[in-house]
Every structure is written in structure tokens, then in C-alpha cells.
Amino acid sequence: MRRTAEDAEKTRLALLEAALMSFEEKGWRGATFEHIAERAGVTRGALNHHFRSKTELLSAALEWGWSSYGNRLFTADTADTVVDPAGWLTSLLVEYTTLLQDDPLFRALASTTVLVAPQVSGTSPDKTAALDGWRTRIADALAAVESIRPTPALSAETSAGMVLTFLQGLTVTAVTRPHDLPQPDDLGTAMSALVRGLLTM
Template sequence: MARRTAEEAAKTRDAILDAGLQTFAELGFAAAQLEEIAKRAGVTRGAFYHHFTNKADLYLAVLRERWAKVMAPVLDELRGPKKPKAKIRAFVCAFVRAVQREPAMQALMQMSLSGDTNLPEFHGSLSDKRDVLDALTRDLGALIDEGGRLGDGITRARAILIFLNGIAVSAALQPDSISAPPERFAELLLDGVLR
């Protein structure tokens, strides 16, 4: 019975995270109300407080956990037996595809662009983001250096990530601006960066 209870608790927490993502993306941190989040999740206020201490705690959990969930299949493209350039191309395509088609990615971009992460409650989360970005830069840089004698893998990795961030921001602000196939974006980016 305890296993079932743990599974139910995990489902409840997941529903709250999904409802939080949707609400924060639509309304921003300040306007989002716990009652609305609990209602969307189909839980009581008590259930909310069983999993999260307050709205800021939920906001940070949404950012951390939902980014990790959305990015997992994208990052998986950097692993496996393919050659380095093919891995990087697949990674870029997977990222663009997620930005174009994944509602959770789009909602996370809305949250990230809202400016809410500049609030005092979230100053610590910026170092988390830097750490994740630094690790991804190192991984991409190592793949670039492994793939040939281009050199300057870290700078090239940063160029790729800046390009992808630009795509994500453009998608959040002007969704039609990224309607080209992901492969076309990869071709344009990588022909320049990995030449």
C-alpha cells in the first residue's frame, strides 16, 4: 500500500508542477494565485503545501524540473555512437523541434522571459542556470574539439548556444519566425560554426 501512496504522491506533485508551469507562463509569478494552481492541478491547498512550502518554492521547482524534463531528449542527442558533428547537428535539430512543437518548452520560455527570475526570491536560481549552461558549453566544446582540428571549441560551443537561445526567444515572441524545418536551422548554424 505504501508504494501506491508514494506513486499517488508523485502524480500529485507532477500535476502541481504542470499546473504551475501553465499558470506562471500565462500570468507571471506575481499574478499567479495558489488557489488557481491547486484548482488546475485538481488538488486541495493542503496537498499543495504537502509538496511545496510556498509559491516561490513551486516556481523554482517548475523551472528546475521541467527544464530538465524538456531538455533530456535534446541532450540525449549529444550521446551515443554517432560522430561528433552528427551529434551536434542532431542536438540542434532536437532543440529547434522542441521549441517549435513542445508546449512545455514554450511555457518555460515565457517564464524565462517574464523577468520574474530577477526577483529577490530567485537570485540563487541564476547560479543554477549558469552551472547548467557552463556544463553544456564544456560538453559541446569537447565534442567540437573531438570532431576535428577546428580548435576554439568553447567559443564555437558558445556561438551555438547563443544561436539556440535566440531561436527560443524568437519563438516566444514571434512564433512564426521559426517556422523553417529544424534541419535548415542546423544547416545554417553549423555550416558557419563548424566550418
């Protein structure tokens, strides 16, 4: 029976998810093709059909993960952020931190990014490209603040870089010291204070 393109895409997505979970659980060496295929519920041959090497699989999983979660986090149209840029940015930071704490796949993406990817030579810059897109979207949203603060101390681009640096810091913290992340009861207040400080500089 011939597989459809839809079936092939489902298999590919299952492999990407299984790869991230396996890399988090087993590390680079322990996450074998056999283990990843078994976790995805497919044969080793199916995995080989989609990815020629573990490095290629890692690169694809990182690019897919950061792009997919970026699409989820940036659901609001940039025009919507003009009304309340501080509220939008606070919501973004709260949702990102909540995902790190509650979403096993996002935590696996963070862990793989921080602990596995640096060990592997030859990984593509796709993850960086996805995060560059995040920076652009944040900068576009923060540019709306300039209508409120005609002479801001920091440009929207610089502020966006600071936000991205903070997000990356949250990612490292989630992997290395998760108990240091703001807890749910304080999360909204903590992020709101951070955004207020950033936008009033």
C-alpha cells in the first residue's frame, strides 16, 4: 500500500518529537536511531527514509521545535500589540515560562538546545534563524512603544535583544536550576515588573 504525503508528514513529526524526548532522556550518545524509532512507533527504515544522520535529525528537530513554539507564542497580530505592548510582552514571558515548567516537549526542546546541541559539530544554524524571527517579531511589537515614549532610551531592536537574552536565560535555568524559575503564584507579577522596567528605560 502506497503511503500518502500526509502519512509521511505524520511520521516525520512523530520522529521529531521522539528525537527531542530521546535527546533529553538519553543524551547525544544514548539517543540511538533504534531508540528514537521505537519511541516514535516506526521502524528504523522509516527513520532512515526521513533522516540520513543523527546530526540532520537533531538540526531538523531544533528548527521544527523553535519554529512551532514560536508560531504558538506569537499568535497575536503585531497590530494588536499597539494597544497594550506591555501587556503583550508580559503575556509572552509568562507563557514561555509556563511552557518551560509544564510542557514536556518544550522542556525537551530546551534541554536538547542547551545540553545536546553544543556537543555536536555540524548542526545547522536553523535554530538561530528561528530565534532571529522571534527577535524581529518582538522588535516590531516594541516599536509600538515608541509612539508612547517618543524618545526611548533603548531602541526597539536593542530591547528585543534584551528580551531574547532573557528568554534564553530562562531556557538555561529551566534545564540547570528549574527551582529558580518564578513560580506560578509570582510569575505574572515578576514578568510585569520586568517589562515595566524594560519599557520605562
